[in-house]
Amino acid sequence: MSDQTLELKGSLFPLSVLSCPDLSVSALQTQLSQKLAQAPAFFYQAPIILNLTDCQQTPDFIAIKQLFTELKLVLVGVCGASSTLKQQAQQAGLAALQLGKDSKAAAVAAAPASKAAPAVNTVSVAMDSKVVEQAVRSGQQIYAKGTDLIVKGTVGAGAEVIADGNIHIYGTLRGKAIAGAAGDSSKRIYCYNLQAELVSIAGNYWLSESLQGEFWSKSACVKLQDDQLVLAELV
Amino acid sequence: MAKIIVVTSGKGGVGKTTSSAAIGTGLALKGHKTVIIDFDIGLRNLDLIMGCERRVVYDFVNVINGEANLKQTLIKDKRTDNLFILPASQTRDKDALTKDGVERVLNELAKDFDFILCDSPAGIEAGAMMALYFADEAVVVTNPEVSSVRDSDRILGMLSSKSRRAEQGLDAIKEHLLLTRYNPERVEKGEMLSVDDVKEILSIDLLGVIPESQAVLNASNSGQPVILDAESDAGQAYLDTVDRLLGEKVPFRFLTVEKKGLLKRIFGG
Ligand SMILES: Nc1ncnc2c1ncn2[C@@H]1O[C@H](COP(=O)(O)OP(=O)(O)O)[C@@H](O)[C@H]1O
Ligand SMILES: [Mg+2]
Numbered sequence: 001m002s003d004q005t006l007e008l009k010g011s012l013f014p015l016s017v018l019s020c021p022d023l024s025v026s027a028l029q030t031q032l033s034q035k036l037a038q039a040p041a042f043f044y045q046a047p048i049i050l051n052l053t054d055c056q057q058t059p060d061f062i063a064i065k066q067l068f069t070e071l072k073l074v075l076v077g078v079c080g081a082s083s084t085l086k087q088q089a090q091q092a093g094l095a096a097l098q099l100g101k102d103s104k105a106a107a108v109a110a111a112p113a114s115k116a117a118p119a120v121n122t123v124s125v126a127m128d129s130k131v132v133e134q135a136v137r138s139g140q141q142i143y144a145k146g147t148d149l150i151v152k153g154t155v156g157a158g159a160e161v162i163a164d165g166n167i168h169i170y171g172t173l174r175g176k177a178i179a180g181a182a183g184d185s186s187k188r189i190y191c192y193n194l195q196a197e198l199v200s201i202a203g204n205y206w207l208s209e210s211l212q213g214e215f216w217s218k219s220a221c222v223k224l225q226d227d228q229l230v231l232a233e234l235v
Numbered sequence: 236m237a238k239i240i241v242v243t244s245g246k247g248g249v250g251k252t253t254s255s256a257a258i259g260t261g262l263a264l265k266g267h268k269t270v271i272i273d274f275d276i277g278l279r280n281l282d283l284i285m286g287c288e289r290r291v292v293y294d295f296v297n298v299i300n301g302e303a304n305l306k307q308t309l310i311k312d313k314r315t316d317n318l319f320i321l322p323a324s325q326t327r328d329k330d331a332l333t334k335d336g337v338e339r340v341l342n343e344l345a346k347d348f349d350f351i352l353c354d355s356p357a358g359i360e361a362g363a364m365m366a367l368y369f370a371d372e373a374v375v376v377t378n379p380e381v382s383s384v385r386d387s388d389r390i391l392g393m394l395s396s397k398s399r400r401a402e403q404g405l406d407a408i409k410e411h412l413l414l415t416r417y418n419p420e421r422v423e424k425g426e427m428l429s430v431d432d433v434k435e436i437l438s439i440d441l442l443g444v445i446p447e448s449q450a451v452l453n454a455s456n457s458g459q460p461v462i463l464d465a466e467s468d469a470g471q472a473y474l475d476t477v478d479r480l481l482g483e484k485v486p487f488r489f490l491t492v493e494k495k496g497l498l499k500r501i502f503g504g
Contacts, residue, residue, distance in 0.1 A: 045404070134407075135438055137392025138385055139359075154438055156388040171438065 016043075017079065019051040023059040025067055032071055048073050049097060052089075053080035061092035135171065136161055146182075157197060166190065176200075179222075189222040190234060204229050237345035240352050240480075241370040243394075245386030247357030249378045250415035253451055254473070255354035256284045257462040258374065261477030263318035264462075267349040270309065273323035274366035275356040276331055282322045285312065286458025294324040299336035305343055314463065319348075332365045341369050359389060369399050372409040374442060374480075378416045379428040384436055387412075391437065411442035413476065418447040419492045430490060443476030445469050446489040 020028060036043055048068065052059075061078075068075040077095030078085070086096040130144035135153030141160040142149065149163035154171030161167055161175070164182040172193035180187030180202035189199055194215050197208050199222045206222075206229050219234040242255045252275070259271040272295060273281035282288040287310050293303035298321070305321075312318035321344075324331065344351050355366035367373060373394050377387040394408045395401055401408075414433055421427040434441055445451075450467030454460060462477070464470040468489050475485045 134395060135391070137395070138388040140392045140396070154436075156392075156436070157385060158389070159392070172435075174436070 016046055017049045017051050019053070021054065023050075023052075023055060023057075023064070025060060025063045028064060029067055029071075032067075032073075036071060036073075044072055046073055047076045050075060050078045050094075051080050052078050052082070052085050055081070055085060058085065058088060061089055061094060065092060065094070129165070129168075130163070132161075136175065138175070143181075154193075163187070173199075177222075178205075180224075185224045185227075190220075191222075192219050192234075193217060194220040194222075194231075199229070201229060237348050238350050238372060239341060239345075239370050240350060240372045240374060241355055241367040242352060242374045242376060243355040243363060243367055243390050244357065244376040244383070245359060245363075245390040246378070246383045249376050249383055250445070250451075251357075251376050252281050252284055252354050253455065253461065254374065254376050254413060254415060254445070255281060255352050256460040257470075257473040258477055258480065259350070259352045260312075260315050260318060260460040261462045261473060262350050262352075262480070263312070263315045265477065265481065266317065268317045268347065269350040269352065270319040270321055270344055270348050271352045271354060272321040272344075273354050274332070274362060275354065276323050276362060277325065278356065279323045279325045281354050282310070282320060283458060284455050285320055285460065287312070287320055287322075288458070291322045294322045295340070296324040296331040298340055299332065305340070314459070330361065332362065334365065334368065337365055338369060359393060363390075364393065364397060367394060367398055367408075370394070370408050371400075372411065374411050374413050375437070375439070376413050376415055377433060377437070379414060379418075379422065379430075379433055381428070384428065384433055387437060391439065410439045411480070412437055412439050413443050413445070414441070415445040416447045417444050417489070419490060423492055430487075441487070442479050443472060444487055444490060445472045445476070 020031060050064070065075050075094065077097050078089045079097045081089055081096055089096055129148035129150050132142055132149070132151045136142055136151055136155045136159040138156045138158035142162065144163035144165060146164050148165035148168065149161055150168045151161060152170050155161050155169055155173045155175045155177065157174040159175035162178040162181050164180065164184065166187050167177050167179045167189045169177065169191040173191040173196045175196065176198040177189045177196060178200040179189045183202050185202040187201055189201065194211060195217055196211060199206050199211065201222060201224045204224060204227065215231045221232045221234050223230060223232065242251050242258070244251050255271050259269050262269045271281060273279060276296065282291055290310050293308040297303040298305055298308050308321060310320040310322065312320065341351060353366045353370065356362040375387050375390060377383050391410060394410060398408055400406065412434065414430060418427060422429045430441070430444055446468050448467060448469035450464050450469045451461050454464055461467065461469050462473040465474065472489055475488065478485045
């Protein structure tokens with residue numbers, strides 16, 4: 001114990017920034033609950049920064065913190081705060097962070113949309129795609145709503161990976177992969193080793209028997225060309 | 236700190252109970268205080284393989300229901316020091332195990348034991364989930380054939396999503412592949428998957444390969460874990476497996492067809 005020294009180092013972490021025109025507890029509660037219902041696992045205990053750029057009145061930081069805890073989110077700090085708001089946030093035990101260049105642009109970009117339809121805009125700084133670190137096993141289903149899906153392991157036979165965006169699989173694809181699930185025909189499936197039960201892009205699908213041939217058990221890209229599925233070299 | 240290890244597979248009849256008995260005995264032989272729990276409520280065959288079926292008075296369900304304490308219920312193995320069995324009930328149904336009850340028993344055992352081995356029932360229903368829920372490590376028993384590998388994949392999914400460690404966001408369960416009933420001749424003929432095939436499909440660390448062996452049948456008929464038959468191929472393979480479980484690096488044996496020597500060919504064997 002005695003020869004262990006304390007270390008303090010700067011680091012960068014991906015955090016989600018929450019922007020919402022109405023920062024009353026009741027508004028946050030309804031809108032956040034809706035958002036979370038779409039992907040409960042994805043946001044479970046996620047660290048969140050509250051964007052105060054357009055904030056007119058003084059939010060009840062203590063109550064908001066409480067709400068986040070109940071929703072299984074972790075409010076770590078605020079950004080874009082005026083000096084008075086900054087002080088109040090700090091009194092509530094929150095960190096006051098500097099808004100980075102990129103996220104400022106993103107937050108501003110989100111603002112007009114939020115006026116038209118008062119929805120919660122979470123701006124994830126470096127976590128755009130859904131990333132699965134392990135293998136997806138038989139019987140499991142993963143859905144990346146509104147984004148790309150990256151699977152670092154294999155997708156087992158009897159497993160299903162679905163994304164509204166593209167799908168990238170760095171292991172072997174033995175199960176089913178469904179890209180462009182919301183109908184976007186420009187989406188693709190990339191995999192390191194193709195042995196799929198089914199691949200589908202925007203509703204056009206091929207079963208494993210149609211995949212036999214040049215690319216079977218090899219790396220491949222699946223895409224749509226003139227409403228027709230085609231296989232191509234990965235690189 | 237006691238280590239809780241589940242021996243699981245999804246598919247039935249692949250060698251979970253055989254492996255639980257062998258590995259539990261092996262750990263005890265190495266001086267680790269070990270208890271093997273039979274989670275196969277309603278079937279009960281760990282005690283048969285361990286040869287202690289006539290000494291069962293109380294069982295796991297009795298302990299959970301508070302009808303008996305652990306001291307009264309644990310069966311001390313007669314052959315191996317440091318080894319205890321917590322038998323399953325033959326008369327209850329599978330719903331007799333509750334999460335709270337199991338946790339209470341495991342916590343109490345953890346005070347006293349180095350290793351707690353949970354012999355899982357087949358399937359992916361409540362009983363199997365209960366056996367794996369509290370595990371720190373998992374021995375996934377797989378036979379070299381497609382349906383068994385598929386079920387193991389399924390169980391691996393459960394381990395990484397439905398266990399206590401997964402639900403509480405703790406470090407993942409350490410997963411080990413134990414390939415049993417391996418028959419190199421049939422692998423050569425292409426009738427069975429090879430070690431490499433299975434490793435590639437499941438992509439987890441290989442803990443051991445146990446050959447298909449008459450010694451296993453002899454052992455279970457005589458109610459004696461096969462690991463005690465140190466002359467046999469399966470016994471030796473389980474000894475290696477236990478060493479690896481304890482962190483040693485041991486080369487794999489019995490993976491290829493044994494070429495019979497001239498003498499053996501003449502005199503048989
Ligand atoms: N390595 C092996 N060689 C030959 N037979 C085996 C081997 N392992 C298990 N068996 C046999 O397979 C059957 C099922 O084994 P068991 O351990 O009861 O499986 P499980 O607990 O998974 O249902 C038993 O008859 C057992 O003797
Ligand atoms: Mg069994």
